[in-house]
Amino acid sequence: MKLLLVEDDAMIGEGLQQAMRAHAVYWAKDAMQAEQAIMQEVFDAILLDIGLPKKNGIEWLTEFRKAGNQTPVIVITARDAIEHRIEGLDAGADDYVLKPFAIEELEARLRAIFRRKEERLTNQIEINGVVLNTANYTLSAGALSHRLSSKAFAIMYHLMSQPGMIFSKSQLEEKLYGWGEEIDSNAVEVHVHHIRKKFGPDIIQTIRGIGYAFPDKKEK
Template identity: 35%
Template sequence: MHVLVCEDDELIASGIKAGLTAQGMTVEHVASAAAARAMLRAAEFDVMVLDLGLPDEDGLKLLAQLRQKGLELPVLILTARDSVTDRVDGLQAGADDYLLKPFDLRELFARLQTLLRRVAGRSVNLIEHGVLSYDPSSRVTLLGGQPVDLSRREQALLQALLHNRGRVLSSEQLKDSVYGFSDELESNALNVHIHHLRRKLGNGIVETVRGLGYRLGPAGNEDSGS
């Protein structure tokens, strides 16, 4: 999951980034509305965490403008504004959820997972694809009922494919989801992780669409490739 965190408090932002990264998410942090707009133009994200008290512009104004421009990205407002009016204004401006500071990182993570479930049309965390199942909350992968040990990058790659079932993702889109902007990558890094995922979950788990990118392979009885 590729998360954009727009928060001007560096201490809060660093805690969010560390906590969500530890849960297998790829996190980008910006501290202003202008930087958020630039980041949204530069990369694709699965969800956005938005503070309202930004130094250059009120977060509600930013959110309303992004929605007017057609942004469909799920947005969770994270703020100390705790009145009913504030919460109503946030939801009416286009927020999908509203969480008050101070907060528990476990609740933030759970709420982000809920937003992704809603977007994907799922009612439970468990994602099933043929004999493959993946739980993004526990980060447990099962193939034919047997656990498969995946690295954090392999989990991020698998989740990106599962979350975009039926959709072709370009190499750049997958790199955004798996690595983020801050990582220095070898030119073949994505291919290496795709190779490892195929080796562990079967060659058919990732389909190459020549000239376009990659997509999740059809559900079936995956050959583990071992």
């Protein structure tokens, strides 16, 4: 995978290049270098810091999207206020990672972006023999196949979009309910129970005291 890293912090830039040696990582230290790189190369994804000198990352990203560029962009920043995250996503970011972050999380988010891209073409997510059809909300595993309710589908969609990633109960509740909608305190547990009743207990992992995850490896 060919990645463009736009980051002015030398320690982070050098660290990411070293840690992500499995990919070809081009490091641009400001928006101007990023623009030059894009004119010369085609990148699979862009890792973009917000706090860049001269032209900040949000401004650069807004112009990048207005120019019609659809390359996936993950914003990486220490700005954790909700308004900053909303600003980045509204400007055209595909995902948002807060510093400091684990390389494994960044890699997982990159994989998730490309799975979503593939899903838009195929209308399904398939992992280890489990298939979630996003067109008709059907979940299939082996000989079992059931259509899910909208909230059960939302849980499986977000778990399968990032297998191995742990979602807390509150994070999943945010996916199930709209702004201002009253949240049922045990809704997540109820829907997870119903999914397991249909497909078995191993379809969703419980990480005690933390949350839920879709297993990223097939059980032996």
